[in-house]
Amino acid sequence: MSTQRRHDREFVRTFFTTPTAVEGEDDSAKMLRGAVQLRGIEAPDVWVPDNEDATAPSMRDEGAENIIDVISEEGADFPGEIHPRIVWHRDSPETRHQCFKHMLQIADPENGAIEHIDGFVIPEVGDIDDWKKADEFFTIVENEYGLDEGSLAMSVIVESGEAELALGDLRDEMGKPSNNLERLFLLVDGEVDYTKDMRAITPTGGLPPWPELRHNTSRGASANGLIAVDGPYDDIRDVEGYHERMTENQAKGMLGIWSLTPGQVEEANKSPLPPKTGSWLLEVNGRDVELREEDGQYVYDGDGIELEELDDDQYRLTVGGDERELDGDALAEELLDLASYIPSMNDIVDSMEEFEAAKEAGRGAIAMEQSATLLVDDVEVSISNDRMWDEATYQAAQTPITLFQDVYENRPDQHEDLEEMYGEEIVERAMVVG
Incomplete structure (x- = not known):
């Protein structure tokens, strides 16, 4: 199979999750309404209204409604891509059924949100057959509403040993006429649940670094024309540690990272770009x-x-x-x-x-x-x-320039930030070199 990219974005620097419904607020969609207003360097490449771990189970039905309300009203002006995360679990038919119901609800054209949604994020996947189950739900939803098959991108979160092993099966499975796995977009690491699944223990109770998982995810993305994204860095005040993690990832070809706050989004948007000064x-x-x-x-x-x-x-x-x-x-x-x-x-x-x-x-x-x-x-x-x-x-040096060109072409809301960072003359030259 080919490793050619199948989506508009060649690179994703930032994967920003937002709870879809917050209990105890007059407006449970308050955080969604704040996130959809982000612009420029504070706005992520991929925004993920998170109707799974970030939202309490009792609030997820309301969360699906909030996704529809906020995105139908304001999604057209959001500068990045929008990929809601919905529930799924490799061992729970009940959870997968809830996923299907929420997909049908959110994707209904009469609700006005789907025209601004680029795809969905599926967590807790298992082996490759489980990935194909999720893919089939996408295909059914597309056919239900007359959408082009494959028009909704599917991103998965690698949170188990099964899912990590499935990365090695992708090249054999993608492109077969029996599935639409070519809709795959992002491969995202979820180290917290991965640690639980692996039954790992550390003296402090903290997460192991899992460099092998990040390497395997990056390799799986490279082999299949996809994009690799690292999991969340939850010490949001540790900017230096966040930078060190991104630098390690970038040396593995993993240029994207999960962001938990607009501050992390800004740091992660800048990190893989070439510096202004040597x-x-x-x-x-x-x-x-x-x-x-x-x-x-x-x-x-x-x-x-x-x-x-x-x-x-x-x-x-x-x-x-x-x-x-x-x-x-x-x-x-x-x-x-x-x-x-x-x-x-x-x-x-x-x-x-x-x-x-x-x-x-x-x-x-x-x-x-x-x-x-x-x-x-x-x-x-x-x-x-x-x-x-x-x-x-020359080809190796071209990667950061290609990244810059991808950002400039896909994020016009960041043009002013980039020109302020580098100067107009350098930006113009960088857009034509290569």
């Missing part, structure tokens, strides 16, 4: 420390590295207690080994444009120089290296 890092005691830029130099302010200038082009470098005397060339090589560079949007666009020009001139590879002046303990050290760019390097 930065140099220095590895110190196993950690990458960002250097401070000052007057064109990159300054190390810590005490994990010490540098003293001696006589006759000799230096004493101490790293983690290891003291060495080096000449200027050897010192530059040593610091170059410890240094790494995070390219800015402008750097990536410049390099891609230069390679495209070289390719047009008939050259298959070119050298790109990176250089900087480091300042450690008031001692200046110039470092530089040449990185070879060939077609493979």
Whole structure:
């Protein structure tokens, strides 16, 4: 089967859930009405009115009605996609029947919401046969209301060992005439229920990191032309931890993450995009420390590295207690080994444009120089290296630019934010490179 994307979005950065009905409020749809108003960088790529875990079981019928009311009234102006999450469980026919009833209710064209809804999110799926049961409900609903088969996207939440194993069956099942699994859109990790299903225990009672699950979900998405999204990061005040989690995910090809608040949405919308300015890092005691830029130099302010200038082009470098005397060339090589560079949007666009020009001139590879002046303990050290760019390097560099282009094309409400972030000139160049 092909890994070609089947949906308008090639990337989803943010998956934002909102309770559909809140008990004890004069307006139980209050949170839905707030979320549907989000715009710009605070608005998610995918909004998920959540009629499952975020909504009490006794409120779910009212939640389905609230979805209809809010989306029929205001869904047309929401800038992202809308995918309500409804109940499902691999071991409960009763729950699956409730799912079917709510799908029929929400998708009824007479209720006015379905024209603004892009699909539904199905939680608690099991093996691949269970995924096909859910898919059949979508097909029946589409036929009931005269919708095109496959027009409603299906996203699933991987919350069990069965569902994780099903990721390996997708390539064999999608595209068969007996199902419409090509409607699949997002593969979303649900680490809380996954932990419960795996009967995992940690000393603190916290969640294990489950890097294998995130890798397997990302691999399943890549193999089947889908999009992988990580589960919720529930310590909403821990912005640094949220960033670390996203950085780990992005190295696995998982560029999307669940967001629980508009603040998390904003952080996750920005995280996979190239930075506005480039930065140099220095590895110190196993950690990458960002250097401070000052007057064109990159300054190390810590005490994990010490540098003293001696006589006759000799230096004493101490790293983690290891003291060495080096000449200027050897010192530059040593610091170059410890240094790494995070390219800015402008750097990536410049390099891609230069390679495209070289390719047009008939050259298959070119050298790109990176250089900087480091300042450690008031001692200046110039470092530089040449990185070879060939077609493979170019293709790898294109991923963040393709992501940016996808965002710009699909989120016109974020144009102003992006132009403010990068400047109009860089945005224009980034939209045509590649």
